Amino acid sequence: MTMSETHSSQAAPTGTVETDVVIIGAGPCGLFAVFELGLLDIKSHVIDILPKVGGQCSELYPEKPIYDIPGLPIVTGQGLTDRLMEQIQPFEPEFHLNQQVNTLTRLDDGRFSLSTDAGQDFITKVVVVAAGGGSFTPKRPPLPGIEDYEGTSVFYSVRKMEDFRGKDILIVGGGDSALDWVLSLQPIANSLTLVHRRDDFRAAPHSVEQMRQLVSEGKVELKIGQITQLNGDNGQMVSANLKKKDGEEVLEANTMLPFFGLTMKLGPIADWGLNLHENLIPVDTEKFESSEKGIFAIGDINSYPGKLKLILSGFHEAALMSQRVHHYVYPDKKLLFQYTTSSSNLQKKLGVR
Amino acid sequence: MAKITFIQPDGTSQDVEAKPGATVMESAKLNNIPGIEAECGGACACATCHVYVDSAWRDKVGKPEAMEEDMLDFAFDVREESRLSCQIKVTDELDGLIVRVPEKQF
Numbered sequence A: 001m002t003m004s005e006t007h008s009s010q011a012a013p014t015g016t017v018e019t020d021v022v023i024i025g026a027g028p029c030g031l032f033a034v035f036e037l038g039l040l041d042i043k044s045h046v047i048d049i050l051p052k053v054g055g056q057c058s059e060l061y062p063e064k065p066i067y068d069i070p071g072l073p074i075v076t077g078q079g080l081t082d083r084l085m086e087q088i089q090p091f092e093p094e095f096h097l098n099q100q101v102n103t104l105t106r107l108d109d110g111r112f113s114l115s116t117d118a119g120q121d122f123i124t125k126v127v128v129v130a131a132g133g134g135s136f137t138p139k140r141p142p143l144p145g146i147e148d149y150e151g152t153s154v155f156y157s158v159r160k161m162e163d164f165r166g167k168d169i170l171i172v173g174g175g176d177s178a179l180d181w182v183l184s185l186q187p188i189a190n191s192l193t194l195v196h197r198r199d200d201f202r203a204a205p206h207s208v209e210q211m212r213q214l215v216s217e218g219k220v221e222l223k224i225g226q227i228t229q230l231n232g233d234n235g236q237m238v239s240a241n242l243k244k245k246d247g248e249e250v251l252e253a254n255t256m257l258p259f260f261g262l263t264m265k266l267g268p269i270a271d272w273g274l275n276l277h278e279n280l281i282p283v284d285t286e287k288f289e290s291s292e293k294g295i296f297a298i299g300d301i302n303s304y305p306g307k308l309k310l311i312l313s314g315f316h317e318a319a320l321m322s323q324r325v326h327h328y329v330y331p332d333k334k335l336l337f338q339y340t341t342s343s344s345n346l347q348k349k350l351g352v353r
Numbered sequence B: 001m002a003k004i005t006f007i008q009p010d011g012t013s014q015d016v017e018a019k020p021g022a023t024v025m026e027s028a029k030l031n032n033i034p035g036i037e038a039e040c041g042g043a044c045a046c047a048t049c050h051v052y053v054d055s056a057w058r059d060k061v062g063k064p065e066a067m068e069e070d071m072l073d074f075a076f077d078v079r080e081e082s083r084l085s086c087q088i089k090v091t092d093e094l095d096g097l098i099v100r101v102p103e104k105q106f
């Protein structure tokens, strides 16, 4: 996550959204669901905790090749995401990024109410959970007792810069997030130390240059090594132990920002009464509906006999799910089976006719 | 086949017969070696297949390439002898290889 992206997470809520379908997760399966639903005249709102779309494809392997997308002999993770965005563009999906769906409850009229941690509320007829392995969340370094410091001395993101004014800050990591925050927080910190395991940085060259300049001016300390222990009491960190090539050192600091990338954690989905089985949502293989009528699950998050966690399986699931959703959204309309090749009706929706 | 020994943090160890051409990570997963998680399935995108190569084998196994070095930034307690096991190809020369599984994979 780059800094500017992190900042935009404070987007102001715009009142409750009322819609037919909310898709939780903007991974490849959530994106393709927009297409299949769109062909059936169903509009989608898509929510993701990441600041960008594409799920695992764009977060974990944007530049790596995928070879098993039907009809695309080779495509990168980002390439597939871009193609999907192009494909669903005619249906004008609305994206709500940088926010996590926290609660999902059924209303008396049978619809669902959802709310995100950014304060956005939704009321929808149908929910499609396309949440993959769960929410992308910052990795927690496995330091003993680190939990006790989280939220008081240890932070994985910066919500308000002002909270860091006058602090003695340790930033740990060598990528863009770490370096961006070194550059932004240095002017307001009392002291700032950057810790990285090697004197080589993955971050953009110009940020590395700026960081090195600050180090040479004595405004930032650069330590090569790894943090092995946090010291303090009652959530107040006072120092951290640093393991270096040639011994140990104690770094005095009251605030630490570790940046070790993102990992997928199931998150709030566990609390939605979906009868999870080994962190997956059991569904039938006809409609991919969960134990709760009106809540569907597609892609990596679902489970059924023979499930394969492949993108192409999720695409198939999206198509079948949509048929059932149509029944809920337009209970009185008969659904005609049509090909995109030959149906003038479908082609009009796609904007090609 | 090449024999690979995985030593756990508690000192216990497991030997596996690995097929040349496979990776050390794949050989570990096929044999259910604890502590090798390999969340990304070998794409050098997760750093949860981290191992320490025994000092006697470091030269033969070689050093990580740039992409693997970058990914090692996401591993915990990285050392000189750290490698991502999905990036080590098993060869006949590696018959007898010894690697240690770290305490934690993050």
Ligand SMILES: Cc1cc2nc3c(=O)[nH]c(=O)nc-3n(C[C@H](O)[C@H](O)[C@H](O)COP(=O)(O)OP(=O)(O)OC[C@H]3O[C@@H](n4cnc5c(N)ncnc54)[C@H](O)[C@@H]3O)c2cc1C
Pocket (backbone or CB within 6 Å): A024, A025, A026, A027, A028, A029, A030, A031, A047, A048, A049, A050, A054, A055, A056, A057, A060, A061, A065, A066, A067, A068, A099, A100, A101, A102, A130, A131, A132, A133, A134, A135, A136, A266, A267, A268, A269, A298, A299, A300, A301, A309, A310, A311, A312, A314, B039, B040, B041, B043, B045
């Ligand atoms: C390195 C690697 C290589 C791979 N190679 C292939 C391949 O070659 N072929 C193949 O078919 N598959 C491959 N896969 C697997 C493939 O990427 C997944 O099957 C696919 O991404 C699943 O898509 P999805 O849409 O179900 O979920 P994901 O891509 O996991 O996306 C789910 C999204 O939901 C969001 N989310 C979850 N919960 C919430 C919440 N409560 N609020 C807001 N947002 C939430 C997450 O942040 C995430 O962005 C690979 C995976 C990896 C890691």
Ligand code: FES
Pocket (backbone or CB within 6 Å): B025, B037, B038, B039, B040, B041, B042, B043, B044, B045, B046, B047, B048, B049, B071, B084, B085, B086, B087
């Ligand atoms: S298996 Fe993910 S980096 Fe090796």
